[in-house]
Amino acid sequence: MPVEDVSPRSTWDALRTDPDALLVDVRTDAEWNFVGLPDLSEAGKQPVLIPWQVFPSMQVNGAFTEHLHRAGATPLSKIYFLCRSGARSLAAAQAAQAAGFPNAYNVADGFEGPVDGDGHRGTTAGWKASGLPWRQR
Template identity: 40%
Template sequence: MIENLDPKQAWDLLQTNPNAVLIDVRTAIEHSFVGHPPKAIHVAWKEFPGMQLNANFVAQVEQHASDKSAPVLLLCRSGQRSVDAAKALEAAGYLHLVNILEGFEGPLDADRHRGNLGGWRFHGLPWSQS
């Protein structure tokens, strides 16, 4: 089953469950230059150029989250890619998957800007840039 949590709920889970793993499924450029939560493990679901699906996604996640019963939280830009990534991990036998609603940057506003309506940064949660 895939659970949906908002960014604050996800942060709380990461703080209270030492077995929880946060996987940032965005591209390497997004992870490094836009920013990421502390201790987020980068494993791209899709990557530039062309936003090709990462054929090794599940195997790469398994290297960081070998306990398939531990919570695995998935973060993308706005909460869409993370759902697809969670479905792939569910098919691979992961039992406690969490999609982080709103993602890191949140949805687009009326001016087509992210970060003004929701997302990890919008909620004032810890993050850094590389």
């Protein structure tokens, strides 16, 4: 089954209302540290931080699904995958589905979205541009 793209706002609503919903941020340590993280405290949750690719080699994390299990994800969990712009999170959601997590979703446009006319991210689409809570680490 193809992975469904879900808007950041719909993801936020699901995280706030569904106890089985998880947000898995698949960006790198550097991105978490220097760009920021979704702030899920209002939903009583924290983002699950599992890199899809390991910095600096950017090779796919061979232990990705093992980390999902360790984070408490089950086949019943609704797992929303987030990256910078929606590409890595789509690959991660596809891998999760293949590994037995059927309710895997891609957060459309990711945390920062595409580049705007001035070459900046975070202004036109994505988690930050949607006005959803986030914080610097």
